[in-house]
Amino acid sequence: MLIFLIGMMGSGKTTLGRQLAERLSYTFVDLDEYLEKREGRTIAQLFEQEGQDRFRELEREALEAVVQEYEHAVISTGGGAPCFFDNMDYINRHGKSCFLDVPVEEITKRLMASDLQVRPLLAGKTEAEINSFLVKTLGLRKQFYKQASIILQGPAIGVEELQILLNNN
Ligand SMILES: Nc1ncnc2c1ncn2[C@@H]1O[C@H](COP(=O)(O)OP(=O)(O)O)[C@@H](O)[C@H]1O
Ligand SMILES: O=C(O)C1=C[C@@H](OP(=O)(O)O)[C@@H](O)[C@H](O)C1
Numbered sequence: 001m002l003i004f005l006i007g008m009m010g011s012g013k014t015t016l017g018r019q020l021a022e023r024l025s026y027t028f029v030d031l032d033e034y035l036e037k038r039e040g041r042t043i044a045q046l047f048e049q050e051g052q053d054r055f056r057e058l059e060r061e062a063l064e065a066v067v068q069e070y071e072h073a074v075i076s077t078g079g080g081a082p083c084f085f086d087n088m089d090y091i092n093r094h095g096k097s098c099f100l101d102v103p104v105e106e107i108t109k110r111l112m113a114s115d116l117q118v119r120p121l122l123a124g125k126t127e128a129e130i131n132s133f134l135v136k137t138l139g140l141r142k143q144f145y146k147q148a149s150i151i152l153q154g155p156a157i158g159v160e161e162l163q164i165l166l167n168n169n
């Protein structure tokens, strides 16, 4: 089975995905890392050198490659991945999707304490600018995230809770 974690930047997809994969003894795939290895460049370099439109095409190609490569895996997507092309339908056709619905205030706090350079959409922004960017972006993306098979609400989403919901859905 393929399990996809989706949600905004900073919602904890990479962190929780790694924990879940370990518990299930599944392979863990972080779509950003997979794409970086595939292209031999970082996410920041891909945004800078290719622009966001091309980044989204490369992200879709990486998503398809992961689906073809793995039978059982936990896949942490990048925050924008479900929101371009028919990616959300594609994800739901190939596995179970879990939306980590964490409040923007909590996400802002986490991201401010992290390295903003690795997330090119946030690099160079102040806390207030990040907060308003996240509010605006979530407004546009929620229609996609809401199509997830499982929705978990934060701020604190535990791996046990996620595992129970996965067993029941
Ligand atoms: N449950 C949590 N509580 C507090 N901080 C967290 C939690 N999950 C993740 N973080 C922190 O928030 C930041 C973003 O987490 P990450 O897993 O990379 O999110 P995503 O992959 O959704 O962008 C990281 O600095 C991480 O250490
Ligand atoms: O929300 C987005 O558009 C993005 C999220 C990032 O992944 P995380 O959600 O893991 O930070 C990464 O794919 C890229 O910086 C763009």
Ligand SMILES: [Mg+2]
Pocket (backbone or CB within 6 Å): 013, 014, 030, 032, 076, 077, 078
């Ligand atoms: Mg991530």
